[in-house]
Amino acid sequence: MEVTRRNYKDSLNTVYSAIEEADFLAIDGEFSGISDGPNVSALTNGLDTPEERYTKLKKHSMDFLLFQFGLCTFKYDQTKSKYIIKPFNFYVFPKPFNRTSPDIKFICQSSSIDFLASQGFDFNKVFCNGIPYLNQEEEAQLREQTEERRNQHANGVGTPSYISPSSKGPAHVPEEHKDFINRVIEKVEALFTNSEKTLDLEPCTGFQRKLIYQTLNWKGFTWKPLKQKSKVDDEERKRREQQKLEREQEELNDAVGFSRVIHAISKSGKLVVGHNMLLDVMHTIHQFYCPLPEMGVGLFFFFFFLMFQEMITNTSLAELEKQLKEGPFKSPQxxxxxxxxxxxxxxxQLHEAGYDAYITGLCFVSMANYLGSFLTPPKAYISARSKLVEPFFNKDHVLYVTFPKEWKTSDLYQLFSAFGKTLSCLISLLSL
Known part of the structure; x- marks a missing residue:
């Protein structure tokens, strides 16, 4: 399902339902760039500690934009002996909610944009119809501002734009408003010569009220914001206030936008599967959740690697999917x-985020089911929450090696070549 700003609200309940019923989720992201320095393969290397790799990527990659998010939910149907999938392809873009909202700056990498364009990526859907979003801090600030304005209105306090207590000269009154302002001033001045305690003024616009306040202030009157006499009864006024409150709430939810999907994923506690997913996770947290901490240690994710050594020779997603169709693996139904x-x-359809998420989920199912062949008797289906898979959750398998200082990286690779190719970042499993 393709989701843009145009159909996002109508699709949201479908997304929530798919997440809630899923056995596991697969994700993928497409970015405006990968690294503002050297490319990722040159920026990091196999000898980096997890903290070193995280720090490098945080420094050189977070100014890019994740603008397409793929989500594919997998639910196993026992009666059909197959997975029922629901793929989503979200286009996201940080459109400002109003003039006080964050105006996000981001950079693009020409090679990344050129590559996505060559794959048929539709940038118009991102920039014209991308779903907006706010992280938790931005959302909290926006809700606080809205609540403050609501309280000011309830207390009869005008906004600063209607008050000019420090005016030292007469207010400039446009010609078309002079008669109205003069009538108001005459009524106010007359108020001090009679016994009346209140004064009812004819209805006026917000701009006219501003002119009244400024003119009275210049003439030396001590004033409080004027309230127009309402002919609407209390019940009708309450109904309108409730409608306004609901509109404001809806506008706030629209501004939070795609972040609501990320909140639902996190709240679900479901297993999330990704391919080479460190950047995907970092961008997801950075854009839709909260600022990244200085170090990777302490984040709610760590990575584990399924290692099939000699059985798989190429870990690119396309090649991985092909190899997992062949024996001893089996394609999932x-x-x-x-x-x-x-x-x-x-x-x-590689490099469409929804398709890549779908392929990633297929690869995970094939690999998890392969573990069932070691059981007695063998099992063809292994649940995403099986005890066979669970020991690998949130693990990062690391070899600690000491070696002479004159050795080079090539010497280390040669030393371990006899044990087969270790597939770091083959399939990463994340439990939110």
Whole structure:
């Protein structure tokens, strides 16, 4: 399902339902760039500690924009012996909510943009119809501002734009408003010569009220904000206030936008699967949740790597999917839920985030099911929460090696070559 700003609100309940019923989720992201210095492969290396790799990526990659987020939910149907999938492709863009909202600056990497364009990526859907978002801090500030304005209105306090207590000269009154302002001033001055305690003024616009306040202030009157006499009864006024409150709440939720999907994923506690997903997770937290901490240690994610050594020779997503169709692995049986776009792996749509998330989920199922072949008797289906898979959750397998200082990286690779190719970042599992 393709989701943009145009159909986001109508699709949100469908997204929530898919997340809630899923056995596990697969994600993927597309970015405006990868690294503002050297490319990622040159920026990091296999000898970095997790903290070193995290720090490098945080420094050189977070000014780019994650503008397409792929989510594919997988739910196993026991009666059909297959997974029912629901793929989503979200286009996201940080459109400002109002003049006081954050105006996000981001950079693009020409090679990344050129590559995505060559894959048929539709940038118009991002920039014209991308779903807006706010992180938790931005959302809290916006809600606080809205609540403050609401309290000021309830207490009869005008906004600063209507008050000019420090005016030292006469207010400039446009010609078309002079008669109205003069009538008001005459009524106010006359108030001091009679016994009346109150004064009812004819209805006026916000701009006219501003002119009244400024003119009275210049003439030396001590004043409080004027209230127009309302002919609407209390019940009708309460109904309108409730409608206004609901509109404000809806506008706030619209501003939070895509972050609501991330909140739902986090709240669900479901297993989240990704391919080489460190950047995906870092961008997701940075854009939609909260600022990244200085160090990776203490974040709610760590990574574990399934290692099949000699069985898999290429860990790119396309090649990984092909190899996991062949023995000793088996392709999982899947069915696309009604109303969702059905992907065909024979016609690759790589680098569309929803498709990549779908392929990632297929790879995980194939690998998890392979673990079932070691059981007695063997099992063809292994749950995402099986005890066979669970020991690998949130683990980062690291070899600590000491070696002579004159050794080079190539010497280390040669030393471990006899044990097969270790597939770091083959499939990463994240439990939010």
């Amino acid at each position: 899947v069915e696309t839920a009604e109303g969702f776009h059905s992907y065909d792996t024979a016609q690759e």
